Amino acid sequence: MSDQKTPAPTAPVTGPGSPQDVPPVPGSLPIDPATRPEPIRDELLAPDPVAIDTAAAELKDGLNRCPKCGATEIRPKPGTDLLVCLYCRNEWDGARVEEAFGFGEGLDQLRGTVIASGARDIAADAASLMTFKCTACGAEVTVNTENAMTARCHWCRHVFGVNEQIANGAVPDAVLPFHIKKDDAVARIRQFVDKRRLFALKAFKEQFTPENVVGVYLPYMIVDGNASADVAGKGEIKTREYTRGTGNDKKTYYDADIYQVDRHVDFTVDDLPLESSTERGNLDTRVNTNNIINTILPFDTKNAVKWNASYLMGFTSEKRNQDVEHLRPRLEDQLLSIARAQVESSVRRYDRGVRWEQERLDVHGTRWVSMYLPVWLYSYHQPGRNGGLLHYIAVNGRTGETMGSVPVQQWKLLMAALTVGTVLEGIALWIVAASS
Amino acid sequence: MSDDSGLWLLALGPAGATALYWALYRYYRNTDKSHAFERETAVEAQPVTGSDGKVDEIKGTRASRISGENGGAYRMRVQRTPTDDG
Numbered sequence: 303m304s305d306q307k308t309p310a311p312t313a314p315v316t317g318p319g320s321p322q323d324v325p326p327v328p329g330s331l332p333i334d335p336a337t338r339p340e341p342i343r344d345e346l347l348a349p350d351p352v353a354i355d356t357a358a359a360e361l362k363d364g365l366n367r368c369p370k371c372g373a374t375e376i377r378p379k380p381g382t383d384l385l386v387c388l389y390c391r392n393e394w395d396g397a398r399v400e401e402a403f404g405f406g407e408g409l410d411q412l413r414g415t416v417i418a419s420g421a422r423d424i425a426a427d428a429a430s431l432m433t434f435k436c437t438a439c440g441a442e443v444t445v446n447t448e449n450a451m452t453a454r455c456h457w458c459r460h461v462f463g464v465n466e467q468i469a470n471g472a473v474p475d476a477v478l479p480f481h482i483k484k485d486d487a488v489a490r491i492r493q494f495v496d497k498r499r500l501f502a503l504k505a506f507k508e509q510f511t512p513e514n515v516v517g518v519y520l521p522y523m524i525v526d527g528n529a530s531a532d533v534a535g536k537g538e539i540k541t542r543e544y545t546r547g548t549g550n551d552k553k554t555y556y557d558a559d560i561y562q563v564d565r566h567v568d569f570t571v572d573d574l575p576l577e578s579s580t581e582r583g584n585l586d587t588r589v590n591t592n593n594i595i596n597t598i599l600p601f602d603t604k605n606a607v608k609w610n611a612s613y614l615m616g617f618t619s620e621k622r623n624q625d626v627e628h629l630r631p632r633l634e635d636q637l638l639s640i641a642r643a644q645v646e647s648s649v650r651r652y653d654r655g656v657r658w659e660q661e662r663l664d665v666h667g668t669r670w671v672s673m674y675l676p677v678w679l680y681s682y683h684q685p686g687r688n689g690g691l692l693h694y695i696a697v698n699g700r701t702g703e704t705m706g707s708v709p710v711q712q713w714k715l716l717m718a719a720l721t722v723g724t725v726l727e728g729i730a731l732w733i734v735a736a737s738s
Numbered sequence: 739m740s741d742d743s744g745l746w747l748l749a750l751g752p753a754g755a756t757a758l759y760w761a762l763y764r765y766y767r768n769t770d771k772s773h774a775f776e777r778e779t780a781v782e783a784q785p786v787t788g789s790d791g792k793v794d795e796i797k798g799t800r801a802s803r804i805s806g807e808n809g810g811a812y813r814m815r816v817q818r819t820p821t822d823d824g
Contacts, residue, residue, distance in 0.1 A: 410782075536804065554800065555799065555800060556796075556798075556802060557795070557798065557799075558795065558796050558799065560795060560796060561791060561793065562790070562791050562792075562793045563789075566787045566788055567783050568783065569782060569784065571780065571781050572779070572781075575773075585772060587767075587769040599778070639775070639776055639812040640812075643776035643777070644781065645788075646809060646812075648786040652804075654802070654804045656807065657804050657806045657807055657808055657809075661819070662820075705768060705771060707768055708767065710763060715759060715763065716759070718759075718762070719755040719756070720755055723755025724751065726751045726753075726754040726755070727748070727750060730749075733747055734744055734745065737744055
């Protein structure tokens with residue numbers, strides 16, 4: 303009760319280091335790096351995180367015009383990466399970011415943290431509502447970037463899209479258009495559920511309407527990395543196997559050699575996707591079924607096109623709320639898992655297995671690109687304790703990979719298990735009785 | 739367990755019931771699924787290097803595998819040695 307925390311020492315009011323001191327010239331350092339030890343000097347002289355500018359200057363006013371006729375009524379053409387003008391039917395293609403910004407190159411040369419402009423930190427005071435002033439009629443058009451990226455001027459029918467990489471994190475660097483059409487997604491979801499009807503929750507079966515599937519663009523960070531990892535542990539090789547005892551008392555024994563095993567691997571990863579929304583990134587299966595959405599990864603992110611809000615016409619979207627630094631622990635965890643998978647084949651000779659005890663990761667360089675990826679989502683809310691559970695059936699909007707969670711009718715499942723258990727137990731009792 | 743007269747057979751009923759329950763539950767709910775980034779991400783690795791040295795031997799153990807084996811459990815984290823940057 304009485305232990306009060308000592309307050310932090312207050313900053314000096316005047317003199318060096320106080321707000322009254324004359325601020326240093328921008329870019330200058332208060333200490334001379336040349337006089338410092340090497341690690342400190344390297345840190346002081348290291349360049350700031352590099353940002354690759356992926357913003358499209360021609361779309362800054364929110365209007366995406368058809369290059370042929372200038373209309374703003376533009377939609378994605380289903381099943382393709384094309385945009386189509388609904389006025390003159392002109393079709394054109396977005397530039398692939400892979401080539402436009404060289405995202406696939408020089409992975410082994412990556413150093414430091416390279417961040418594309420759409421993946422920069424979200425400003426703390428950023429709002430979700432964006433207002434555009436219509437250049438044609440002067441009306442104000444509001445877009446809620448939480449779930450939509452386009453809106454129509456209700457007076458002159460101009461279509462506005464959030465194209466500027468504003469500080470609220472809603473506008474990514476790239477977007478991967480839907481290839482799987484809605485009918486296809488509905489068929490896949492129906493097929494998935496048809497195989498799981500017997501023990502499905504009655505209410506779920508009654509309310510099952512896959513036509514309600516929605517196309518959602520979910521936010522991801524696509525990360526390239528250049529890393530090295532070390533693992534150390536013990537491995538055992540069997541030298542002898544023998545049995546002792548006779549009859550029913552036979553027991554098998556083993557002799558083995560124990561080895562200290564160290565492994566090192568240098569590797570690069572290309573396009574590792576990480577959920578950049580806190581809600582979707584939470585894969586705790588006790589409280590949600592987001593692992594379903596995670597399972598339909600990966601996407602063919604090499605085909606992603608430069609951001610253009612017109613690709614999102616008719617679809618909803620979710621906003622990113624995680625910055626690069628939030629996602630770094632998750633990236634390191636995945637890089638370590640990848641390293642462990644890489645070294646597995648080099649320890650095959652340990653026929654009694656290996657036990658890794660220590661691991662170490664050196665991340666030399668990473669490149670972060672923010673991307674919207676297409677997912678067809680069917681959801682069902684199962685009522686229950688703590689607000690119930692939201693079940694998802696998700697279809698990858700590019701590859702069609704389908705995964706889902708179907709709520710089960712517990713009593714039916716228990717009955718089936720008990721019935722099978724009882725039959726097995728009956729057989730067991732019969733055998734025991736017959737043999738004694 | 740397996741000492742005499744096959745009494746262990748009596749565990750068959752409960753074991754079978756539990757196994758069926760879990761198998762069906764997983765088939766419906768897929769709680770064990772996630773993105774297999776270890777296999778499905780494009781990884782380019784240099785040849786693995788390292789060292790192996792015999793440190794000890796064991797005689798007459800009844801365990802057929804090393805204790806705490808985690809060679810295949812890639813996502814199980816072990817003690818992380820800090821990176822010494824210089």
